[in-house]
Amino acid sequence: MNETDNIEDRIAARLKARREELALSLADLAERSAVSKAMISRIERREASPTAALLGRLCAGLDITLSGLMAAVEDKSLVLLTAAAQPVWRDPETGFERRAVTPAGTGSSVEIVQATLPPGARISYPALPSGAYDQHILGVSGVLRFSSGDDHFSIAAGDCLHCALDQPHVFTNQTGEPCRYLVIIARRKAR
């Protein structure tokens, strides 16, 4: 069985389930995410492979993080998630690789993702609902360029940046070497 196909099947199923959970029609989600309803329909039926940017917009429209989406498609029976079992998703457009490190189904509000950004690649994400999430970015290897609003940072191995997700943000690798980093996303508790 093809592992990539499998995860994409589950992403498609999870996107549809989340949309139905919110009682949104294709047109509703299209308006919220700025993705056409025809495209959303195709993604849900696995007729199209969404890019990271597109998935980010869909997640924003569904009020979830990309991490939340990925965690939801993991096998909930696993507590110890071995490296071999961790779902890996690759953006067909940029080659950006995303490994969901944290096991699903633990009830934890923290999600950890190991990301690898190829040389020259750029990934942008829209803002998420204000105050719902915050994020730490820990450099592992290479140098990551992170921009949020008017703020720009270079994150090298061992550097750790904290930021909220209530502004559009961009990850860029401006170097000639792959850049690896960890993203730790915490869901803030409702008051």
Added chain:
DNA sequence: AGGCTCGGAGTGCTTCCGGT
């Protein structure tokens, strides 16, 4: 109860655009 109309939801087809 059965038939008709209308509107919303989802899908198919076509076109455009950017990258290779």
Added chain:
DNA sequence: ACCGGAAGCACTCCGAGCCT
């Protein structure tokens, strides 16, 4: 030139409401 992602338009399907 070719390919794949994305959007727009038009079509079909289906359920609700209305009329006879």
